[in-house]
Amino acid sequence: MTRYDVIIVGARVAGASLAIRLGQMGKQVLVLDKVAFPSDTLSTHQLSHLEHLDALNVRDRVEELGLREIRRMRTYIGRSFTDGEREAATVIPGRAAFDSLLMDEALTYDSVTFHQNRQVRNLIYEEETVVGVETVDKKGNIQAYRADLVVGADGRNSTIARETEARMYDHQPAERPVFYGYYEGVTPLPDPTVEIFLEEGRIGFVFPMQEGMDCLGLEIHSSEFRTFAKNPQQEFENVFARMYGMEDRMKGAVLRGKVVGTPGVPNFFREPYGKGWALIGDAAHSKDPSTGLGMNDAIWQALLLAEVIRNIEEGASFEEEMEEFHKRRDEALKPSYDMTLDYIQTLRTWTDEELEAFRKWASNPLLVKSHVPVLTDMFRQ
Numbered sequence: 001m002t003r004y005d006v007i008i009v010g011a012r013v014a015g016a017s018l019a020i021r022l023g024q025m026g027k028q029v030l031v032l033d034k035v036a037f038p039s040d041t042l043s044t045h046q047l048s049h050l051e052h053l054d055a056l057n058v059r060d061r062v063e064e065l066g067l068r069e070i071r072r073m074r075t076y077i078g079r080s081f082t083d084g085e086r087e088a089a090t091v092i093p094g095r096a097a098f099d100s101l102l103m104d105e106a107l108t109y110d111s112v113t114f115h116q117n118r119q120v121r122n123l124i125y126e127e128e129t130v131v132g133v134e135t136v137d138k139k140g141n142i143q144a145y146r147a148d149l150v151v152g153a154d155g156r157n158s159t160i161a162r163e164t165e166a167r168m169y170d171h172q173p174a175e176r177p178v179f180y181g182y183y184e185g186v187t188p189l190p191d192p193t194v195e196i197f198l199e200e201g202r203i204g205f206v207f208p209m210q211e212g213m214d215c216l217g218l219e220i221h222s223s224e225f226r227t228f229a230k231n232p233q234q235e236f237e238n239v240f241a242r243m244y245g246m247e248d249r250m251k252g253a254v255l256r257g258k259v260v261g262t263p264g265v266p267n268f269f270r271e272p273y274g275k276g277w278a279l280i281g282d283a284a285h286s287k288d289p290s291t292g293l294g295m296n297d298a299i300w301q302a303l304l305l306a307e308v309i310r311n312i313e314e315g316a317s318f319e320e321e322m323e324e325f326h327k328r329r330d331e332a333l334k335p336s337y338d339m340t341l342d343y344i345q346t347l348r349t350w351t352d353e354e355l356e357a358f359r360k361w362a363s364n365p366l367l368v369k370s371h372v373p374v375l376t377d378m379f380r381q
């Protein structure tokens with residue numbers, strides 16, 4: 001049985017990022033995924049921490065996708081909006097292309113091996129320690145691999161989490177269905193801008209990708225899911241037409257592909273390690289996509305775990321390092337997790353008084369003092 005330093009299960013943002021870092025360290029790494037790449041996945045694409053692209057040495061590859069770097073953000077409430085510079089630039093890469101380019105980078109390191117169409121179905125244990133995985137391919141062939149560490153980067157329905165019975169905590173069930181599609185020819189704003197529409201308790205998103213191509217997204221009420229699922233394009237465009245200015249801006253626009261969606265994404269943390277195993281990415285921590293943080297957080301966890309693996313290699317204790325990894329992860333990700341839960345739970349239909357307060361404030365931010373109480377209540381209730 002071939003033996004590796006690390007087996008990574010799942011080859012998208014979390015798994016591929018870890019493979020790159022471990023490849024840079026010269027580690028013998030096996031990456032396994034049950035699908036063949038390039039492969040799409042249900043996810044939009046806001047990527048805000050561009051410094052991660054440098055750490056992963058993929059900024060050039062991402063630039064070759066021809067994406068615009070977006071430095072502005074506009075938020076609409078009713079028929080008013082605020083518009084300003086973002087704290088950091090964002091790019092919106094399609095997942096099939098982005099996930100593949102990460103794996104391409106990982107495979108520039110001789111010590112990284114990638115087996116596609118290989119589903120992990122069991123873990124191999126020696127006493128209580130995970131020492132390997134058993135995989136099955138499309139033809140039913142079974143193969144086992146051994147490693148010092150098995151990392152589950154296999155998404156929110158993680159097999160590694162299930163097999164290790166990783167404890168879940170701070171769990172909140174999925175609340176909001178999400179649909180999205182790619183539209184060519186939406187009338188653009190003068191500068192590429194991420195647009196967010198808070199309207200009738202729904203959230204609309206315009207994510208500019210390449211020139212002339214946008215990803216449009218919608219978070220809707222859970223009661224609307226069935227109707228949307230029956231006729232996604234029509235329902236999607238009907239709702240979008242009610243967002244400020246979008247009816248006119250979408251007149252010449254053409255949907256490329258289909259409008260796709262999910263009834264929602266669950267919110268949770270999982271204990272991210274045990275003897276011989278660790279979890280990163282959505283397998284370890286998942287949240288509603290309205291705040292567009294999942295990929296960023298997945299990459300960040302991969303970078304952090306790579307650091308920990310280096311420390312262990314240099315003689316630090318596995319248990320102490322992993323305990324610290326768990327602590328640092330929760331400290332870093334809990335605030336944005338709480339913010340995301342707040343965001344989805346407080347969205348609702350605004351009262352006329354609130355809309356009027358926002359309109360006055362958006363048209364004259366110097367009124368901030370007199371309007372803060374109403375604006376704060378709007379987002380808090």
Ligand SMILES: Cc1cc2nc3c(=O)[nH]c(=O)nc-3n(C[C@H](O)[C@H](O)[C@H](O)COP(=O)(O)OP(=O)(O)OC[C@H]3O[C@@H](n4cnc5c(N)ncnc54)[C@H](O)[C@@H]3O)c2cc1C
Binds near residue numbers: 014155262
């Ligand atoms: C509708 C929607 C919109 C989103 N929008 C954004 C956004 O704008 N910005 C953002 O940052 N995040 C967004 N997210 C979240 C983002 O998609 C996830 O956080 C991110 O994909 C997590 O990456 P990952 O690598 O951890 O897992 P995944 O992307 O889920 O990848 C897991 C991989 O593991 C493989 N796998 C699973 N089980 C096995 C197995 N047993 N054996 C072998 N392989 C296996 C799968 O085939 C898959 O390739 C969105 C999510 C959704 C659903």
